[in-house]
Amino acid sequence: xxxxxxxxxxxxMVFSINQNFAQGPPITGDSPIxxxxxxxxxxxxxxxxxxxxxxxxxxxxxVHYLPTSNSVVAVHLPLVHYxxxxxxxxxxxxxxxxxxxxxxxxxxxRKDGMGKTLRMVVKTLxxxxxxxxxxxxxxxxxHYESYLGTVLGYETLEYxxxxxxxxxxxxxxxxxxxxxxxxFGLPLLEPTYPVxxxxxxxxxxxxxxxxxxxxRLLFAQGIQYAVDxxxxxxxxxxxxxxxxxxxxKRNYSIFIGGRYxx
Amino acid sequence: MKSILTTCILVLFSVANINAQEKTNDQFxxxxxxxxxxxxxxxxxxxxxxxxxxxxxKIDIKTGTLTFDFPTTENLALEDVKKRVKAAGYTxxxxxxxxxxxxxxxxxxxxxKGKSRKK
Numbered sequence: 001x002x003x004x005x006x007x008x009x010x011x012x013m014v015f016s017i018n019q020n021f022a023q024g025p026p027i028t029g030d031s032p033i034x035x036x037x038x039x040x041x042x043x044x045x046x047x048x049x050x051x052x053x054x055x056x057x058x059x060x061x062x063v064h065y066l067p068t069s070n071s072v073v074a075v076h077l078p079l080v081h082y083x084x085x086x087x088x089x090x091x092x093x094x095x096x097x098x099x100x101x102x103x104x105x106x107x108x109x110r111k112d113g114m115g116k117t118l119r120m121v122v123k124t125l126x127x128x129x130x131x132x133x134x135x136x137x138x139x140x141x142x143h144y145e146s147y148l149g150t151v152l153g154y155e156t157l158e159y160x161x162x163x164x165x166x167x168x169x170x171x172x173x174x175x176x177x178x179x180x181x182x183x184f185g186l187p188l189l190e191p192t193y194p195v196x197x198x199x200x201x202x203x204x205x206x207x208x209x210x211x212x213x214x215x216r217l218l219f220a221q222g223i224q225y226a227v228d229x230x231x232x233x234x235x236x237x238x239x240x241x242x243x244x245x246x247x248x249k250r251n252y253s254i255f256i257g258g259r260y261x262x
Numbered sequence: 263m264k265s266i267l268t269t270c271i272l273v274l275f276s277v278a279n280i281n282a283q284e285k286t287n288d289q290f291x292x293x294x295x296x297x298x299x300x301x302x303x304x305x306x307x308x309x310x311x312x313x314x315x316x317x318x319x320k321i322d323i324k325t326g327t328l329t330f331d332f333p334t335t336e337n338l339a340l341e342d343v344k345k346r347v348k349a350a351g352y353t354x355x356x357x358x359x360x361x362x363x364x365x366x367x368x369x370x371x372x373x374x375k376g377k378s379r380k381k
Contacts, residue, residue: 025301033298036305036350069305069351112296112353115326155298157324193303193323226301261304 027222027233028255029183029203031162032107032119032153035261037069045233045257049139051250054084058098058139062259070107076100080131080140091134098140099131105151116156123149123166135247137175145170149179160185173211180206185224197226201235214248217241222255229261285362287317287331288338293356294326294347302352309350313338326355334362340369 025031027045035041043062049055060078067073078098084091102125109120125147131140149166164181183203189196201222208215222235235255242249297303303321306328310319319330332338340357347354357369 033302034305034351035301036308038349039305039308069349107351110296110351110353114293114295114355115298115324117296117298117302117352155302157298160298191300191323193300193307193321195300195304197300229304231301 025224025231025259026162026183026185026203027201027224027235028205028220028237029162029181030123030151030164032105032121032151033117033155034066034069034072034105034107034121037066039066040064040262041066041259042262043257043259045255047139048254048256049136049250050252052085053088053247054082054093056083056134056136056139057081058136060098060101064103070110072103072105074101074103074105076103078131078139080134080136082134082136082140096132096140097130099142099145100128102126102128116154118154119152121151123147123151123164125149137248141170141175143170143172143175145175147179157191176210178208178210194228195226197224199224199226203235203237205237209244209248212245214244215241216244216248216250218250220253220255230258231260232258286334288334288362289360290328290330290332290338290343291358292328292343292347292354294328294352295355296352297321297323297326299323305350306347306352309346313346340367344369 025033041064043064044060046057046059048057058078058080060076062074062076064072064074077100079095080098081095082091083093103123105121105123107119107121111118127141127145129142129144131142133142134140145168147166147168149164151162151164153162154160162183164179166179168175168177168179170176181204183201186200188198188200191197201220201224203220203222205218217240218237219240220235220237222233225232233255237253237255239250294306297306300323303323307319307321310316310328310330313332315333315336317331321328340359343357344354354369355371359367361367
């Protein structure tokens with residue numbers, strides 16, 4: 001509770017200071033803003049996740065293609081490195097191909113104004129069982145999973161908010177969860193074009209696990225530098241609340257990556 | 263006296279030549295709605311960069327204004343400009359072209375005003 005108060009206080013102060021600036025794409029979350037038809041975005045956002053069971057690294061090559069100005073199809077090809085603690089598992093350590101992901105987004109609502117926009121997209125993410133059965137959520141489960149959600153974003157030159165709401169289905173139900181994300185991006189530099197931005201991100205992720213009535217609240221603090229078509233991202237994600245099974249708990253995650261738009 | 267006359271003639275020719283060069287391009291000003299971040303503007307620039315012979319593309323992110331020059335011989339229509347703004351994922355609010363021959367055309371909120379006048 002004390003931590004939450006501090007976070008809200010920091011958010012309030014940063015919002016107060018940065019009333020005249022805008023921001024870029026979220027780091028751990030998603031955005032409904034699309035960057036024009038016929039374009040390709042290459043992205044990597046490597047996650048180093050520390051848990052009591054061990055340390056896991058997810059390094060995907062993400063290829064996003066926009067066939068039109070309001071749609072995206074994407075494939076995520078991940079490499080996973082795992083190092084299980086021998087106390088908790090006999091899976092040892094190694095590197096393997098993770099669960100391949102296919103994503104699709106369609107923007108179904110757009111309301112533009114001068115220097116502001118409100119957009120909504122419907123999103124699906126299909127997790128294919130190409131990885132080993134390591135039980136590492138979002139990295140290598142070896143099981144099929146299907147996510148359906150909607151992303152809402154409101155961006156103006158003064159402030160920006162993005163939120164995502166969706167449900168993840170898994171065949172055995174163990175990873176069925178309802179997800180709610182909320183992100184704020186705050187620039188430290190005045191908006192210019194060509195792009196030259198330094199942004200701070202505050203991103204919250206809630207997950208309600210329906211099978212075991214578990215709940216998790218994650219908070220990510222990120223920083224982003226964007227210049228022309230290149231964007232570099234870094235974030236640290238911690239768990240604020242974890243009412244979960246021991247194997248689902250996380251200590252922290254570090255995200256490092258970049259993206260380039262063609 | 264002869265050299266002064268020669269200089270004057272040369273200067274006049276130079277000025278006439280500069281004016282002739284300025285008039286080879288149409289000047290476009292496009293106000294775009296929805297560009298809520300600098301990152302958004304890259305999609306707009308990308309769509310217009312695909313046009314051959316386009317020059318001097320500038321985007322003012324604070325006012326949402328795109329300006330560029332285009333050869334008058336190509337006769338780029340404001341409707342084509344609107345299509346490119348749409349392909350970038352944004353909404354055209356207002357567009358104006360000052361043709362090299364002095365004609366001004368405007369397009370406002372996806373409805374052609376149809377007004378054309380000599381400068």
